[in-house]
Amino acid sequence: MITWSNLDTLPSYKKMLSLKGQVKLAEVLGGSDGAKRVKEYSVPMAAGLKYNYAAKQVNEQILGVLSDLAKEAQLTEKYEALYNGEIVNTGEKRMVLHQLTRGQLGKDVTADGKNKRDFYVEQQKKIADFANDVHSGKIVNEKGEKYTTVCQIGIGGSDLGPRAMYLALENWAKANNTFKMEAHFISNVDPDDAASVVASIDLSKTIFILVSKSGTTLETLTNESFVKDFLSKAGLSASKHMIAVTSETSPLANNPDYMAAFYMDDYIGGRYSSTSAVGGAVLSLAFGPKVFADFLDGAAEADATAKNPDLLKNPAMLDALIGIYERNAQEYPSTAVLPYSQALNRFPAHLQQLDMESNGKSVNRDGAPVSYVTGPVIFGEPGTNGQHSFYQLLHQGTNIIPLQFIAFNSNQTGKDVVIEDSTSQKKLCANVAAQIVAFACGKKDENPNKSFAGERPSSIIFGEKLTPQVLGCLLAHYENKVMFQGFMWNVNSFDQEGVQLGKKLAKAVLSKNTEGALKAYAEFFGL
Known part of the structure; x- marks a missing residue:
């Protein structure tokens, strides 16, 4: 039987909080075992992609607690209930069936005859x-x-x-x-x-x-x-x-x-x-x-991997649980999605809506206030453009913001040129590798302006090339990550009442049915 419980009522929640700050990235990546960690902290995804979390502030003990949390929250069972057609959108009393648009994960689902x-x-x-x-x-x-x-x-x-x-x-x-x-x-x-x-x-x-x-x-x-x-x-x-x-x-x-x-x-x-x-x-x-159709196949393959109850073999669930640890234990307020692929230049904008509209909630599925933080602020731009924009704050700002890189070994067009002994694509990939280590390990300098504290955690999703199948996998990975985090926080990730109030007030303005401050603001525009 499935039980929908708030995150802070789960037995392993306080244990997760007690592990905050246990891992120092400069030590685990900067030492002699750094290369070994990079190879071991990696999970195969669908469509030939890999999810690497070596630069995240986790270790075996933390991962064990996160695995316990996933079991206590019944994430696998709740996902199964979703794709089998149970009503998990409690706000609108609806089933949630987007997985069925690309494949059959469970039993037949019948609705509207x-x-x-x-x-x-x-x-x-x-x-x-x-x-x-x-x-x-x-x-x-x-x-x-x-x-x-x-x-x-x-x-x-x-x-x-x-x-x-x-x-x-x-x-x-x-x-x-x-x-x-x-x-x-x-x-x-x-x-x-x-x-x-x-x-x-x-x-x-x-x-x-x-x-x-x-x-x-x-x-x-x-x-x-x-x-x-x-x-x-x-x-x-x-x-x-x-x-x-x-x-x-x-x-x-x-x-x-x-x-x-x-x-x-x-x-x-x-x-x-x-x-x-x-x-x-x-x-x-x-x-x-x-x-x-190939795009759908990639999404269906990612959906199938999300069924695995083993946290370390389920990249979407693992990504989600590390995000829970960062948001609720380490209290990081934001996440930056940084695709090193110009083709994904609007992908962060899509993820802003996907994540923030789904899990930007302060009440649980039953409408009761939650006593812990939920969805983070999501933002991002493609690299290397972002490096010459907001990376300054990411590297040396007062807030630590977790990062998620997306990168590919090859570009889509096959067109490139060799300049100073390397191609543009190799320069792009070199920047990804450099940024991960720079964020994690930092650099000490006598000049404070040139000193980098490091300890900026990141993960990377990488593969050979961005194809329709790979894109479908990426899309479904993030949809499932958001779903698992919503389950953990016990919020309804499938309604969006927060977008409705402004719409209603706009209609009132247009119909001239206003008073007070709303009427005064409407008068700014001659309405």
């Missing part, structure tokens, strides 16, 4: 058929011309994940001759966003994807109207240039204004939706259905 795995596979096939028809010229515009561009209109999870995935695979697809259509994204209700995108594309050869599960998202519908106005002025019909990704019960479903509609459901949260039709439509149109 349908086998949900079959439903998601059916939608994937419909998207693949549509994309193939567009690419072959079976589906064309008013003039019988092929479409060359796709543009997604959505916000939050309907934009951040799919945009990050597209950018991550764009160069790979071009290098591997699978690039089909250029993709653009409109998300911000700021009209300058839509205007700049519309001005940069050929409307007559563009398919717009309107993404809104409810069909009522204010920002998305506003941008849809903006685009429709441009289409109308260009003498183009929206029904020849728009498709919808929505739920079967939304106003967008079975609507003649769209040339096609593909469906998701209430069991797929926005920030977890990149492997559903939300990501499937744009990625299949941009790169072809095979690339999207």
Whole structure:
């Protein structure tokens, strides 16, 4: 039987707190056994990736306590309950089924009178058929011309994940001759966003994807109207240039204004939706259905590894539990995600939403306040750009901020040049290795300005090259990490009430139903 308990009620919690500060990175990495530790503190991931945590402030004793905590919190059992269709989203009283969009992990799950795995596979096939028809010229515009561009209109999870995935695979697809259509994204209700995108594309050869599960998202519908106005002025019909990704019960479903509609459901949260039709439509149109299918395979493989009850053989759970130790025992407030891959330049932005919207909670699953800290602040930028920006604070600032590097041995395009006896890619990798050791071991200097305290913990996820399968694995790894941490903190990682209040007040401002300070602020803008 599964028991949902607060973290501080678990038997091993106080023991974990007592181990704070036990490991000094300068000693374990800077000494003669440093190379041995780097080799041993490593776990295989899906898709050929590895998770290395040698530069984390943990040892066998701490890992043993974290393993005990994982068992006491029943992480494996709770994950099993999730993928078998139990209602784990207590706030909205819903199942959580994003894993089913990429594979079957357990028993059949039925909802709304349908086998949900079959439903998601059916939608994937419909998207693949549509994309193939567009690419072959079976589906064309008013003039019988092929479409060359796709543009997604959505916000939050309907934009951040799919945009990050597209950018991550764009160069790979071009290098591997699978690039089909250029993709653009409109998300911000700021009209300058839509205007700049519309001005940069050929409307007559563009398919717009309107993404809104409810069909009522204010920002998305506003941008849809903006685009429709441009289409109308260009003498183009929206029904020849728009498709919808929505739920079967939304106003967008079975609507003649769209040339096609593909469906998701209430069991797929926005920030977890990149492997559903939300990501499937744009990625299949941009790169072809095979690339999207490979992306799903990588995610499914990572989901399968997350089932392993052995903490040291489950990279997502291990990453999550080390994060719990850093947040609750060591009291580190933030985590920086640092991909040394330009292709992942928007991946940290996606992880900001995934992590902070999921676990930015101060009450537990039952609505009672928790007496410990929960989700950290997530931020990041690609290296080496970040090194010339905020790394100063990471190295010598007053807060210690744990780091997570992502790096690859090879770049996506295969293009490089030798300068000063090494390629650009080798210089990139050299910087990753140098930063890990610099953060961990620091450097003493008589000049305080040039002295580095070290003891900045980091982990690294690394592999040979960023491919669709690898990207799917990365995505699922972080989704599962966030899930396990939510289970540990006993919060609901699958609702987002914190985004609702501002929306309601904005509607009140627009309807002129305001008073007090809200009315005064509205008057700043003549509202």
